[in-house]
Amino acid sequence: MEQQFKLAVPDADIELLRKKLELTRLPDELEDAGWEYGVPLAHVKRLVEYWKDGYDWRKAEDEINTLPQFTRDLDVDDFGTLNIHYIHQKSTVESAIPLLFVHGWPGHFLEVKKMLPLLTAASDEHPSFHVVAPSLPNFGFSEAPKKKGFSGHQYAEVCNRLMLSLGYNEYVVQGGDWGYLIGKIIAADYGHKTVKAWHTNMPATRPPSFWTHPGRFLAFLGSMALPWSERDKTGLARTTHIRKKGMGYFHEQSTQPQTLGYSLSDSPAGLLAWIYEKLVNWTDSYPWTDDEVLTWISVYWFSREGPAASVRIYYEVAGQRDISSTPWSSIPLGLSFFPKELVIVPKLWARALGNVVYESDHEHGGHFAAFERPEDLAGDVRAMFAKSGPAYGVVSGKDGYA
Numbered sequence: 001m002e003q004q005f006k007l008a009v010p011d012a013d014i015e016l017l018r019k020k021l022e023l024t025r026l027p028d029e030l031e032d033a034g035w036e037y038g039v040p041l042a043h044v045k046r047l048v049e050y051w052k053d054g055y056d057w058r059k060a061e062d063e064i065n066t067l068p069q070f071t072r073d074l075d076v077d078d079f080g081t082l083n084i085h086y087i088h089q090k091s092t093v094e095s096a097i098p099l100l101f102v103h104g105w106p107g108h109f110l111e112v113k114k115m116l117p118l119l120t121a122a123s124d125e126h127p128s129f130h131v132v133a134p135s136l137p138n139f140g141f142s143e144a145p146k147k148k149g150f151s152g153h154q155y156a157e158v159c160n161r162l163m164l165s166l167g168y169n170e171y172v173v174q175g176g177d178w179g180y181l182i183g184k185i186i187a188a189d190y191g192h193k194t195v196k197a198w199h200t201n202m203p204a205t206r207p208p209s210f211w212t213h214p215g216r217f218l219a220f221l222g223s224m225a226l227p228w229s230e231r232d233k234t235g236l237a238r239t240t241h242i243r244k245k246g247m248g249y250f251h252e253q254s255t256q257p258q259t260l261g262y263s264l265s266d267s268p269a270g271l272l273a274w275i276y277e278k279l280v281n282w283t284d285s286y287p288w289t290d291d292e293v294l295t296w297i298s299v300y301w302f303s304r305e306g307p308a309a310s311v312r313i314y315y316e317v318a319g320q321r322d323i324s325s326t327p328w329s330s331i332p333l334g335l336s337f338f339p340k341e342l343v344i345v346p347k348l349w350a351r352a353l354g355n356v357v358y359e360s361d362h363e364h365g366g367h368f369a370a371f372e373r374p375e376d377l378a379g380d381v382r383a384m385f386a387k388s389g390p391a392y393g394v395v396s397g398k399d400g401y402a
Contacts, residue, residue, distance in 0.1 A: 002165075005069040005085055005141065007061050009302045014057055017268055017301060021052035024269045039273045039280075047276065048269050051294050057302075060295040067113065074161045076145070076154055084162060085141035085304075086134035087112065091120040093128040097385055097400040098168035100159055100186075101133040104177020104202075105310055106275045107368060108140045108299050109133050114374035119381065126382040127400025132171075134162055136178070138312055144305040151316040152326075156185040160194060170194060170395045174381055176202040176341075176369060178313060187329035187354065196394040199334035199358070199381055201369040203350040204343035231361075235344030242342050246281060249274070253314035261308025264300075271307050272297050282367035284340035332391040334358035334384040336377060340366030357390035358383065 026048075029041040068088055073081050087109055090096070099119065101112045112133040119129040135142040137150065137158055145154070159182065163171045173195060175183045180200040187198045252260050263270045275297050279288060300307040333354035337344070339362070347359065360380045365373040384391050385400060393399055 002070050002072045005071045006065050007069070007141070009057065009061065013302060018052055020266075020268050021048055024048050024267075026269065035281075039277045043276065044269060044273050047272055047290060047293060050290050051268065051272070051298075055291065055294045057298055060291070060298065064110070064295075067116075071141070072162065072165060074158055074165065076150075076157055076161075079145045079147070079150060079154060082137055082145065082158065083143040084134055084137065084158060085109070086132055086162060087116075088166065089116045089120050089131045089133075091122060091128040091130055091400075093122045093400060093402050095398050095400060096120070096128045096130045097395050097398045098163065098166075098171035099129040099131050099381070100163055100171055100173045100175075101131055101370070102159060102173065102175035102179035102182050102186075103133070103136065103139070104175070104179050105139075105313065106278050106300070107177060107371075108296075108303075109135045110296065110299060111368060111370045113371075115370050115378045118374060118378035122402040124402050127385045127387075128402065129381070129400060130168070132163060132166060132168070134159065136182075136313070138305060138309040139303065140299060141304045144309045144312075149316065150312075152182060152185045153189065155182045155313075155317075156189050159186055160190050164194065168194075170196050170398070172196055172385070172391075172395065173198040174377075175200060177367065178317070180204065181317065184326050184329075184353070187331055187333070188327045191329040191331040195331060197332040197334070197384070197391045198354075199336070199384055201336040201338060201377055201380075202341055202343065202367070203335045203337070203345065203353055205345055205349050205353050232346045234339070235346070238340070239343050239345070246342070249278070250314065250318070253311040254318040255315065257308070257311045257315045260311060261306075264307040264311070268301055271301060275300065279368075282340070282342060283372055284338070284364050284366040286366065286368070286372045328354060330355045332357040332384075332394060334380065334391065335360070336369065336380045337361045338365035338367075338369050338373065338376075339363065341369075342367055 070088055071083050071085050074084050075081050103109060103111045116131055119131050122128050136155060138144045173183045173186055180202040183198045183200055186195050264274060276293060279293060333356050335350055335356060362376050365376060369377045383389050386392060
């Protein structure tokens with residue numbers, strides 16, 4: 001049964017956070033370190049002080065509670081019942097297209113906030129959507145599974161069952177980061193049955209395989225003899241840089257999440273630095289305000305299961321590598337390319353991910369496209385499902401037009 005949800009962190013939890021911030025012991029720093037060694041000390045000092053003495057969580061909480069939030073119990077095969085938190089923002093358009101938005105790490109359900117008014121707006125010029133944005137299990141205000149093995153197919157099962165429980169027997173999917181990987185599984189497991197199309201802003205993949213895409217594989221071999229385009233050279237250079245200098249978090253979270261979890265759960269300054277580094281390094285010079293940063297990180301600190309739970313997805317999914325064997329799905333797929341994404345592959349590779357019917361390149365934007373460039377990403381989703389778009393009418397009786 002669906003229940004309305006209002007965020008109300010107990011006063012005692014807010015006071016405990018303040019006391020922990022008071023006891024913060026910060027490290028030293030090399031004089032000329034800059035960002036080369038990680039988050040500069042001055043940034044963490046400023047944010048810790050503001051979090052302790054100036055930041056108003058209750059104000060942020062009130063703003064979050066303007067969103068239509070709910071919880072619902074969902075059964076997951078072999079894992080029992082989990083209570084799932086989600087935003088459900090409906091359009092006034094009767095024929096609005098149901099859209100599932102799936103966040104990643106270190107994101108959460110608030111990633112979709114800026115896109116909600118854009119996607120749900122009624123118009124006779126572009127389609128409108130009913131948007132469902134869950135907190136994935138282990139994240140935000142959803143319950144966490146209590147035993148090992150909750151991996152990609154289980155996340156996909158939760159998402160699909162949530163949409164069905166809301167009466168959306170057919171829907172489309174949008175996501176980046178883990179949202180891309182979970183979306184890929186949803187497309188494979190439920191494509192054509194309930195999921196009619198999907199879109200991602202993080203098409204991360206390897207070169208096409210001869211066994212699955214012989215034509216694209218031969219084209220890939222031919223392309224190796226040609227010079228890369230400027231777009232491909234720049235993208236591959238960023239991908240290589242991230243792999244060399246920015247993947248330490250991935251290896252730790254996918255091999256020893258519990259060890260890291262003690263620091264994330266006990267030290268607000270540690271959690272702050274761990275996530276703030278990604279917010280800065282993974283975006284395209286996005287002008288983060290201190291309030292935006294602290295609200296983002298406070299959602300992790302005050303989350304239902306605590307911040308350590310969120311990193312287990314790396315061990316379960318990346319560790320078991322169940323993504324790499326996900327079957328190809330023929331449902332329509334849309335791709336948006338942003339220049340400061342973490343993984344930027346040649347389009348020839350990305351087109352082997354699925355039945356690509358839509359592509360869009362952007363001059364600005366990074367990993368958190370929904371938050372950084374909401375107009376761009378929402379515009380791509382609209383264009384894909386517009387009357388003139390390649391995925392128009394994929395959901396039966398739902399074209400999204402007023």
